[in-house]
Amino acid sequence: MNWSHLDNELDAWHAEGRRASLWWRDDDATAPSPALDRLAALAHAHDVTVGLAVIPALVQPGFATWLASVPVEVLQHGWAHRSHAGAGEKKTEFGNERDAEAVTRELGQGFGTLGKLVGHRFQPVLVPPWNRLDPGLIPELAHAGYRGLSMYGPRSSGEPAPGLKQTNCHVDVVDWRGGRGFVGHDRAIAAVVAHLAARRVQLVDPVEPTGILTHHAVHEEATWTFIARFLERTRHHRAIRWLAPGEAILA
Numbered sequence: 001m002n003w004s005h006l007d008n009e010l011d012a013w014h015a016e017g018r019r020a021s022l023w024w025r026d027d028d029a030t031a032p033s034p035a036l037d038r039l040a041a042l043a044h045a046h047d048v049t050v051g052l053a054v055i056p057a058l059v060q061p062g063f064a065t066w067l068a069s070v071p072v073e074v075l076q077h078g079w080a081h082r083s084h085a086g087a088g089e090k091k092t093e094f095g096n097e098r099d100a101e102a103v104t105r106e107l108g109q110g111f112g113t114l115g116k117l118v119g120h121r122f123q124p125v126l127v128p129p130w131n132r133l134d135p136g137l138i139p140e141l142a143h144a145g146y147r148g149l150s151m152y153g154p155r156s157s158g159e160p161a162p163g164l165k166q167t168n169c170h171v172d173v174v175d176w177r178g179g180r181g182f183v184g185h186d187r188a189i190a191a192v193v194a195h196l197a198a199r200r201v202q203l204v205d206p207v208e209p210t211g212i213l214t215h216h217a218v219h220e221e222a223t224w225t226f227i228a229r230f231l232e233r234t235r236h237h238r239a240i241r242w243l244a245p246g247e248a249i250l251a
């Protein structure tokens with residue numbers, strides 16, 4: 001697929017008098033870095049607010065100062081991004097391997113750390129590492145102070161538990177099985193178009209904003225180029241509405 005396929009899909013939205021909402025999440029932030037500078041500059045240049053999923057236990061000195069200088073929102077990326085899954089199982093930090101008390105304690109520590117780090121720019125949203133979470137924990141999150149949850153793939157509910165909203169990401173630009181390079185324009189555009197088309201014909205929740213997922217630390221040049229082109233083509237498009245993470249998840 002190429003950009004004309006995206007244009008065609010957006011024309012279909014426009015023809016129906018609708019605007020497609022988009023948002024941007026970037027995972028695994030812990031410290032200032034040239035890659036994070038580049039991400040923030042790109043977001044700033046296009047006037048888009050990126051949601052940084054920060055790993056609380058791994059936050060490095062100086063990060064609060066950096067965060068205060070850039071227009072981003074902060075989400076909670078688990079606690080230490082440490083897998084507790086058994087051998088041969090899919091990685092997860094918050095599966096059902098541990099007792100609820102240990103999990104609740106870690107989540108609370110992370111929540112407190114990020115609140116102190118950035119104040120009101122911390123959105124009370126949990127982004128579980130590897131986008132995995134024991135479903136049994138979901139009803140507990142609102143009690144722990146969270147108002148939102150963000151994982152991967154079309155959501156099955158916009159409010160999976162009372163007081164808890166959910167908005168996921170749908171377009172991963174990193175090829176995790178292919179050496180962590182760029183997935184390529186073809187696959188990235190196909191993922192955007194697939195989610196937009198599925199929303200338009202209501203195969204998935206039509207009001208779930210389409211989320212672009214990036215990982216600044218592993219981007220190669222082609223990945224950055226794609227993100228820049230994507231922002232250029234969509235930021236002021238008549239059939240698109242870019243949302244800040246808080247709006248996309250909690251509104």
Ligand SMILES: [Zn+2]
Pocket residue numbers: 027028077081129130
């Ligand atoms: Zn992660």
